[in-house]
Amino acid sequence: MSSRDPLSASPRGEVITAAHSAATPAMSKKALGWSLAILAFAQLIYSLDINIVFVALPEVGRALGFSEQSLQWVVSAYTIFCGGFLLLGGRAADQLGQKRMFISALLLFALASLLGGLAWSPLVIILARALQGIGAAFLFPATLSLINRLYEEGPKRNRALAVWGGAGASGLTLGSLLGGILTNAIGWEAVFFVNVLFAGGAALAALAAIPRDSVQSGKGSFDLPGALSFTGAATLLVYCLVQGPEAGWGSAGILICALLSLVLFLTFAWIENRTSNPLMPPRLLRRRSLVTGMIITFLYMGTFGAIPYFLTVLFQNVHQFNALQTGLAFIVPSLSIALGTQWGERLATRYGMRSTILTGIMIGIAGTALIPLGAYADSGYLLIVPGLIISGLGQGVVWTGMWITASAGVAPSEQGVASGMASTTLNIGNAIGMAFLIFIANSGIAGQSGGSLLVAQAAGVRTAMYLAAAGMIIGGVAALFLPRKK
Numbered sequence: 001m002s003s004r005d006p007l008s009a010s011p012r013g014e015v016i017t018a019a020h021s022a023a024t025p026a027m028s029k030k031a032l033g034w035s036l037a038i039l040a041f042a043q044l045i046y047s048l049d050i051n052i053v054f055v056a057l058p059e060v061g062r063a064l065g066f067s068e069q070s071l072q073w074v075v076s077a078y079t080i081f082c083g084g085f086l087l088l089g090g091r092a093a094d095q096l097g098q099k100r101m102f103i104s105a106l107l108l109f110a111l112a113s114l115l116g117g118l119a120w121s122p123l124v125i126i127l128a129r130a131l132q133g134i135g136a137a138f139l140f141p142a143t144l145s146l147i148n149r150l151y152e153e154g155p156k157r158n159r160a161l162a163v164w165g166g167a168g169a170s171g172l173t174l175g176s177l178l179g180g181i182l183t184n185a186i187g188w189e190a191v192f193f194v195n196v197l198f199a200g201g202a203a204l205a206a207l208a209a210i211p212r213d214s215v216q217s218g219k220g221s222f223d224l225p226g227a228l229s230f231t232g233a234a235t236l237l238v239y240c241l242v243q244g245p246e247a248g249w250g251s252a253g254i255l256i257c258a259l260l261s262l263v264l265f266l267t268f269a270w271i272e273n274r275t276s277n278p279l280m281p282p283r284l285l286r287r288r289s290l291v292t293g294m295i296i297t298f299l300y301m302g303t304f305g306a307i308p309y310f311l312t313v314l315f316q317n318v319h320q321f322n323a324l325q326t327g328l329a330f331i332v333p334s335l336s337i338a339l340g341t342q343w344g345e346r347l348a349t350r351y352g353m354r355s356t357i358l359t360g361i362m363i364g365i366a367g368t369a370l371i372p373l374g375a376y377a378d379s380g381y382l383l384i385v386p387g388l389i390i391s392g393l394g395q396g397v398v399w400t401g402m403w404i405t406a407s408a409g410v411a412p413s414e415q416g417v418a419s420g421m422a423s424t425t426l427n428i429g430n431a432i433g434m435a436f437l438i439f440i441a442n443s444g445i446a447g448q449s450g451g452s453l454l455v456a457q458a459a460g461v462r463t464a465m466y467l468a469a470a471g472m473i474i475g476g477v478a479a480l481f482l483p484r485k486k
Contacts, residue, residue, distance in 0.1 A: 034209040036160055040167035042143045045198045046136055047171025052191045055179030055323045059188040064122050076242045077126045081133030083427035084235025088227050090141035090420020091279050097213030102142040103203050109135035110199035117192035141419035148407045148415040155349045158404055162345030165400045169338035180324035226271045226279035233264035241431035245439050292481050293406030298425040299475040302433025303468040304395045310464045318377055318458045333388040340396015348404055354482040357401040361476045364394025368469040372462035377454040437464045
C-alpha cells in the first residue's frame with residue numbers, strides 16, 4: 001500500500017481511515033453520541049424545511065400577493081440553488097473544514113429563515129428561499145461527511161447513517177405537522193421563524209460537541225474555475241427542469257439555459273482533467289461503489305422521491321384535506337420510512353449492500369404499486385395505508401443503503417466531495433423525475449373542472465405512482481453491479 005493511500009486495514013480486516021484511527025480514540029462514546037445527535041438533528045432540520053414550507057404555500061401566496069404562476073418560485077428558488085451548490089458545498093467541507101462548514105451552513109440557514117419570516121414582498125421571500133437553498137447545499141454534505149469521518153466504515157457507520165436517515169424521515173413528518181399547526185394557529189411566518197430557533201440552536205451546540213477539524217483542513221489550493229463552472233451548470237440545469245413544464249420545453253429561455261448548462265458542464269470536465277487540485281477528482285469516478293450509489297440515488301429521487309408531491313395532491317386537491325389533516329396523513333409514510341432506515345442498517349451489516357438495496361427496492365416497488373388502489377376521488381385514506389406502509393419500509397431500506405454505498409472506501413479528505421457528488425445526483429434526479437411525472441400526471445387535467453377535475457387529478461396520481469414503481473426497477477438493475485458480501 002503506497003504512502004499516499006489514505007486507507008489502512010485493521011487486524012480484523014476492516015477498512016478504516018488514518019484520520020479516524022488517529023482521532024476516534026480521543027473521543028468517548030458519550031462525545032460521539034452527542035455529535036451524532038447534533039448531526040441527526042441537522043438532517044431533521046433539512047428535511048423539516050421541505051414540507052413545512054410546502055404546506056404553508058397557500059397562505060404565503062395570499063399574504064404576499066403572489067400570482068398563481070409565480071407562487072411556485074417559493075419552492076423553485078430553494079430547489080435550484082440547493083441543486084447548484086451541493087458539489088461546491090461538499091468540496092468546501094473538505095477544503096475549509098467539515099465542522100466549520102457545518103456551523104456556517106446552519107447559521108446561513110437560520111439567517112435566511114429569519115429573512116423569510118420577515119418578508120414583505122414576493123421578491124424578498126424568494127431571495128430568502130434561495131439563500132436557504134445555498135445553506136442547505138452546504139449543510140447536507142458537511143453533515144454526511146462528518147458522520148463518515150467520525151465513524152469507521154462498517155457496522156458503526158451503518159448504525160450512524162441509519163440514525164441520520166431516521167431523523168430525516170422524522171423531519172418530513174414533523175414538517176408536515178408543524179406546517180399545519182403553525183400556519184393555522186399563528187400564521188405562515190411561523191414556519192420560517194421556527195427554523196431560526198432550530199438551526200441557531202444546533203449551531204451553538206455544534207461549537208461545543210463536534211470535534212475540531214483535522215489539521216489538513218484548509219490546505220491546498222481551491223479549484224475556483226471548476227467551482228464556478230459546475231455551480232453555474234448545475235444551477236441552470238435544475239432551473240430548466242423546474243421551469244420547463246411551466247415555460248414550455250421549447251421556449252427560448254429554457255433552450256438557452258439548457259445550452260449554457262451543457263457548455264459549462266463540458267468546461268467543467270475540461271478543467272477537472274487539467275487542474276492539480278480538482279473540485280471533483282476524476283479518480284473518484286473509478287470507484288464502483290460511489291458511482292453505483294450515485295446512480296441509485298438519482299433513480300431513487302426521480303421515482304420514490306416524487307411520491308410525497310403526489311400524495312399532497314391526493315390529500316389536498318382530491319380528498320380536500322386542510323393543512324393540518326395533510327400533515328397528519330403523512331405520519332404513516334414518514335414513520336414507515338424511519339423504520340425502514342433502521343432495518344436497512346441491520347440488513348446492510350448482515351447481508352451487504354447489494355442484497356440490502358435489492359430487498360429495499362423490491363419492497364418499495366410493491367408498496368408503491370399498491371397505493372393507486374385507493375387513489376380515487378371517492379376512496380378513503382385507509383385504503384392507501386397498506387401501500388404507504390410497505391412502500392415506506394422499502395424506501396427507508398434503500399435510503400440507508402445508498403448512502404453507505406456512496407461513502408464506502410472514500411478517503412476522509414474526500415468524504416465531503418463524495419457526499420456532494422451523491423447529493424447532487426439526488427437533487428437533479430428529483431428535479432428530472434418530478435418534471436417528467438408531473439407532466440404525465442397533468443396531461444389529462446386541461447379543460448377539466450369540478451368533479452371531473454378531481455377524477456382527472458386522481459387518475460394522474462395513479463399514473464405517477466405506477467411510473468415511479470416501474471422506474472425504480474432500473475435502480476434494481478444498477479444494484480446488481482454492487483459486489484456480493486464475502
